[in-house]
Amino acid sequence: MRKSILTLLKIILSIPIGMGIAYPFLHPDSSGGILTELKLFGPIGSVVAIAVFLLLVLFYVLDLIKSLKLVSTASRKAKPNSVWLMMLLPYNFIEDFFIVSNVAQSLKAEAAVNPALARFKSFGMISGLGWCCAQIVSLIPNKIGSAAGLVAIVFWIWHWIFIRRANNALLKSGAS
Numbered sequence: 001m002r003k004s005i006l007t008l009l010k011i012i013l014s015i016p017i018g019m020g021i022a023y024p025f026l027h028p029d030s031s032g033g034i035l036t037e038l039k040l041f042g043p044i045g046s047v048v049a050i051a052v053f054l055l056l057v058l059f060y061v062l063d064l065i066k067s068l069k070l071v072s073t074a075s076r077k078a079k080p081n082s083v084w085l086m087m088l089l090p091y092n093f094i095e096d097f098f099i100v101s102n103v104a105q106s107l108k109a110e111a112a113v114n115p116a117l118a119r120f121k122s123f124g125m126i127s128g129l130g131w132c133c134a135q136i137v138s139l140i141p142n143k144i145g146s147a148a149g150l151v152a153i154v155f156w157i158w159h160w161i162f163i164r165r166a167n168n169a170l171l172k173s174g175a176s
Contacts, residue, residue: 010094017109018090020139022174027141035129037146060156061086063163066105071172078102093136100159110156116173117166124162 038046061083068080078099085095104123111117134152138145 004172013094014091017093024141026165039138060160064103066167067163068106071110075106077105096132100132116169124159127155127159131159
């Protein structure tokens with residue numbers, strides 16, 4: 001019952017996110033928004049930029065899945081394949097908070113029993129929640145939204161680097 005209510009809440013919260021994503025397409029004359037950035041690249045450049053971005057997201061998702069697979073089942077706070085929800089627009093904007101939190105909590109729980117993670121402190125929570133928050137603010141169709149988009153990318157890269165480092169530490173310790 002609790003899980004159903006949480007899922008319903010995530011769906012309801014996805015509605016304004018979907019409206020924010022659609023806004024630039026419904027109001028192309030407004031200033032800012034993703035369309036402004038894509039106009040800078042032109043049609044072919046936009047397709048390439050979107051394809052590269054989606055490919056990077058795919059690799060990031062695979063690294064998060066690997067994190068959940070590398071921690072012991074006792075430490076795991078979510079199923080590894082739940083990370084695929086990160087690819088589901090606009091639901092992912094809300095679900096990303098839960099994915100980042102579940103991975104961070106799983107790594108923290110694993111650190112209690114696996115010395116390979118002893119040197120890590122925040123377990124990616126700060127950088128992960130940072131990019132989640134900034135990506136939502138990036139939907140504002142003005143300079144604040146554009147700046148938040150850049151901030152989101154910086155936090156996302158920071159989080160991804162952390163995830164790769166944690167995965168490497170787990171792999172070296174023999175975790176699987």
